[in-house]
Amino acid sequence: MKVFVCADLEGVGCVVRSEHTSPGGREYDRARRFFTAEVNAAVDAAFSAGATDVLVADSHNVGLNLLPELLDARARLVLGGPRPLAMVEGIQEGFDAVLFVGAHVMSGTPDAAIPHIFHGRVAELRVNDLRIGEMGLNALLVGHYNAPVVFVSGDEAACAEAKNLLPGVECVAVKRGVGAYAAISHVPSRCVELIAAGVRQALARKEQCRPLRTTEPVQLRVRFTTASGADRAARLPGAVREEPMEVSYTAKDMLEAFKAFNTMADEVEAVPFI
C-alpha cells in the first residue's frame, strides 16, 4: 500500500496566526516542530496500518517547513518549490490512499483557522460550480491520478468542509477556530495521539472512499479580491474576464484546470500591491 501525505501548516494543533505560519515569525520554529510531530504520527500510523511506501509533501509556503532530520526515516519527502503539482507534487507516482494533515478551510469561512486559498488575493474558486478551497482543489487533483483522500486533520471547520466534499473520509479535529486567528486547541502531545488513531482507522476502511472526480471539460471560475488581480489573471491565454473581479477558464481536464489556476494565482501573487 502506497500512501501520500499532503501536509500543510495552518491546520496543525496550536497553530493560529502568522507568527506561527510565516518563516521568521516569532513562533514559527515552534510551529515547525508541532507540524513535524503531527506528520510523523501520520507516517508511523500508515506504516503500522500496512503501508509499504509513504511520500510526504511539505506543502506550506515554499515547502521548507518540516524538519527533515526529525522525520520518520521510512518516509520520503517532497520539499521546496515551485513544483508542477504544487501541494500534491509526487502524486503522479500513483498512490492507494492520500492523507491531508494540517488542512485548512477555504476563504470566507467563519470561526476557522487562517482561511484562504493559496494566498489572500483569491476570494473564491469554483470548479464546475462546486465551490472549493485548497482541500477541494487538491482532492480533485489527486482524484485525477485515481487516488482517494481517506483522512483529513485540521480544525473543526476543515473537518466539516472535508466531510461535505469527501464521503466516507475520516476526520480529526485538533482545534476549534475562534474567529480567524484564534482557537481552542488540543495540546501537541494529544494532537499526535488523535492523528495516529485517525489514520489507522482511515486506512483500515479506505475502500469506503472513492477518488474525487468532476465532469470534463472542467469549467474553472476564480474571483479575486481586487479588479487588478482579475486584470492580471485575464492575461492567461484562454482566460475570459467574466466580471470585474472574476475570470473563467475552460480546461479539458482537472490537470489543465489546476495548471490554469496555479498560473493565475502565481501571477497575482507576484505583484506585492493591489
Ligand SMILES: [Zn+2]
Ligand atoms: Zn499553508
